[in-house]
Amino acid sequence: xxxxxxxxxxxxxxxxxxxxxxxxxxxxxxxxxxxxxxxxxxxxxxxxxxxxxxxxxxxxxxxxxxxxxxxxxxxxxxxxxxxxxxxxxxxxxxxxxxxxxxxxxxxxxxxxxxxxxxxxxxxxxxxxxxxxxxxxxxxxxxxxxxxxxxxxxxxxxxxxxxxxxxxxxxxxxxxxxxxxxxxxxxxxxxxxxxxxxxxxxxxxxxxxxxxxxxxxxxxxxxxxxxxxxxxxxxxxxxxxxxxxxxxxxxxxxxxxxxxxxxxxxxxxxxxxxxxxxx
Numbered sequence: 001x002x003x004x005x006x007x008x009x010x011x012x013x014x015x016x017x018x019x020x021x022x023x024x025x026x027x028x029x030x031x032x033x034x035x036x037x038x039x040x041x042x043x044x045x046x047x048x049x050x051x052x053x054x055x056x057x058x059x060x061x062x063x064x065x066x067x068x069x070x071x072x073x074x075x076x077x078x079x080x081x082x083x084x085x086x087x088x089x090x091x092x093x094x095x096x097x098x099x100x101x102x103x104x105x106x107x108x109x110x111x112x113x114x115x116x117x118x119x120x121x122x123x124x125x126x127x128x129x130x131x132x133x134x135x136x137x138x139x140x141x142x143x144x145x146x147x148x149x150x151x152x153x154x155x156x157x158x159x160x161x162x163x164x165x166x167x168x169x170x171x172x173x174x175x176x177x178x179x180x181x182x183x184x185x186x187x188x189x190x191x192x193x194x195x196x197x198x199x200x201x202x203x204x205x206x207x208x209x210x211x212x213x214x215x216x217x218x219x220x221x222x223x224x225x226x227x228x229x230x231x232x233x234x235x236x237x238x239x240x241x242x243x244x245x246x247x248x249x250x251x252x253x254x255x256x257x258x259x260x261x262x263x264x265x266x267x268x269x270x271x272x273x274x275x276x277x278x
Contacts, residue, residue, distance in 0.1 A: 004247050005017045005018055005019050005042070005043075005044070005045075005244065005247070006018050006247070008185055008227070008229060010106075010137045010160040010161065010185055011137075011158055011160050011183045011184070011185075012130070012136060012137040012138070012160050014105065014136040014137050014160075015073075016045065016073055016105075016106065016137070016161070016185065016187075016229055017043075017044050017045035017073055017229075018224060018228075018229050018230070019043070019045065019220070019224075019229075019230055019231075019232075019243070019244050019246065020043065020045030020046060020047050020073070020075070020229065020230070020231040021034075021035065021038035021043040021045065021046050021047065021231065021232070021233070021240070022047045022048075022189065022231035022232065022233040023035065023046070023047065023048050023052055023054055023058060023233065024049070024052055024189070024233055025052070025233070026052070026054060026233065026235060027054070028053055028054045028056070028057045029057075030235055031054040031057035031058060031061070032057045032058075032060045032061045032064070033061075033235075034234075034235045034240075035057070035058055035061035035062070036061050036064065036065065037235075037237040037240055038240050039061065039065045039067060040237075041237070041240045041241045041244055042244055043240070043244060044067075044071055044072050044073060045072075045073040045074075045075070045231070046058055046061075046062070046072070046073070046074050046075070047075040047076075047163075047231045048074075048075070048076050048077075048099075049076055049077035049079070049108075049110055050076065050077060050078065050079045050082065050091065050094075050095055050110075051077070051079040051110065055076060055095055055098040055099050056098040056099070058074075058099060059098060059099040059100040059101065060100075062074070062099070062100070062101075063100055069101075072105075073105045073106070074099065074101065074104060074105050074106075075104075075105060075106040075107070075108065076095050076099065076104065076107060076108075077107070077108040077109070077110040077141055078091055078092070078095075078107065078108070078109050078110055078122065079091070079110055080110060080111055080113045080116065080276070080277060080278045081278040083109070083113065083116055083118040083119060083121075083122045084118050084121055084122060084125075085121045085122070085124055085125045086125075088121075088122045088125035088126065089125050089128070089129070092104075092107065092125075092129055092134070092135075096134075102134075103133070103134060103135070103136065104134065104135045104136070105135075105136050105137065106135070106136065106137045106138070106139055106160070106161060107126060107129065107135045107137075107138055107139070108138075108139045108140055108141045108161065108163055109122055109123065109126070109139075109140045109141060109143075110141050110142070111141065111142045111272060111275055111277075112140070112142065112143050112144070112147045112272055113275065113276045113277075113278065114147070114273065114276065115276040116276060116278065119140075119147065119151075120150065120151065120154050120155060123138075123140075123151055123155050123157075124155060126138040126157075127155065127156060127157050130157065137160040137161065138157065138159065138160060139159040139160045139161030139162060139163065139184075139185075139187075140159045140161070140162050140163075141162065141163040141164070141189070142162075142163070142164055142165070142272040142275070143159070143162050143164075143272065144175070144272050144273060145174070145175060145178050147272075148162065148178065148182070148184070152182070158182055158183055158184065159184055160184065160185060161184065161185045161186075161187050161229070162175075162179055162184050162185075162186060162187065163187040163188070163189055163231075164186065164187070164188065164189065165188075165189055165190055165267060165268065165269045166186065166188035166189070166190075166191065166223070166228060167188065167190060167191055167192065167193040167198070167219065168193070168204075168219060168222065168259050168262040168263060169193055169198070169262055169263060169264050169265075169266040170193075170263070170264075170265060170266055170267055170268075171260070171263040172186075173263075176226070176228075185229060186226075186227070186228045186229070187228065187229040187230070187231065188223055188228045188229065188230050188231070189231060189269075190268060190269065191219065191220060191223050191228070191230040191231070191232055192216050192219050192220070192232055193219075193268060194268055195216070199214075199215045199216060200215075201215065201262065203258050203259065203261070203262060204218050204219065204259070204262075206258075207251070207255050207258065207259070210255075211249050211251075213249060214242060216232070216239070216242065216243065217242060217243070217245065217246060217249075218251070218255075218259075219259075220232060220243060220246050221246050221249065221250070221251055222251060222255075222256070222259050224246055224247075225250070225251055225256065
């Protein structure tokens with residue numbers, strides 16, 4: 001099965017499917033099956049990270065799928081304790097071994113961890129890995145405008161992607177505007193605000209009923225129309241199908257305006273300026 005998912009061109013020249021499948025907090029024993037379910041549902045973009053401890057399981061699912069490697073887009077991320085030039089090169093090799101891949105589509109610095117003050121040296125290692133042909137695109141995650149400006153001043157390559165917490169309650173308008181003006185694609189983690197009570201919101205419920213969709217589909221469609229890349233996570237095969245079934249309906253201007261009223265600057269994850277866990 002393949003899904004009609006559009007792709008966005010990155011500043012490195014490669015393209016990224018606008019909907020991916022995330023495996024944050026999916027236990028390793030469940031990851032291979034969850035990724036297989038996603039691939040069966042038509043996902044071709046899988047997002048993992050070293051700290052998730054499931055790269056090997058993702059790699060196994062890729063191997064078992066029989067899908068041509070050129071048809072897949074795989075992302076992983078460098079953890080905070082592995083930052084630094086030499087440390088990054090070693091950590092990348094270890095991730096690639098666990099994934100069973102020769103070339104990675106996208107590598108991200110997971111957090112800036114500003115107290116460590118290593119992300120510039122880390123980025124220079126990323127630049128080398130890309131120039132060596134081992135990564136098609138390099139990017140960052142959870143970077144604020146100040147961190148992006150520093151990279152622009154001290155390094156050569158503009159990040160292709162910034163993966164950030166982004167959902168209707170944290171719309172990140174200023175950061176997204178910065179991305180747009182600098183050729184950086186915005187990718188949303190927790191695009192559904194981790195579900196729960198957020199999915200019971202009355203505004204979303206009314207819009208969902210209007211389009212005969214679920215609140216989750218409405219939220220994901222909102223991201224799509226903003227131009228974001230999204231990586232929803234679920235271990236439920238039916239919901240995996242729902243989360244990629246976003247391209248046969250469209251939110252109108254009234255829907256978009258109503259969702260905009262939900263933005264309260266509410267984070268469900270850490271503040272990148274203060275998060276320095278290694």
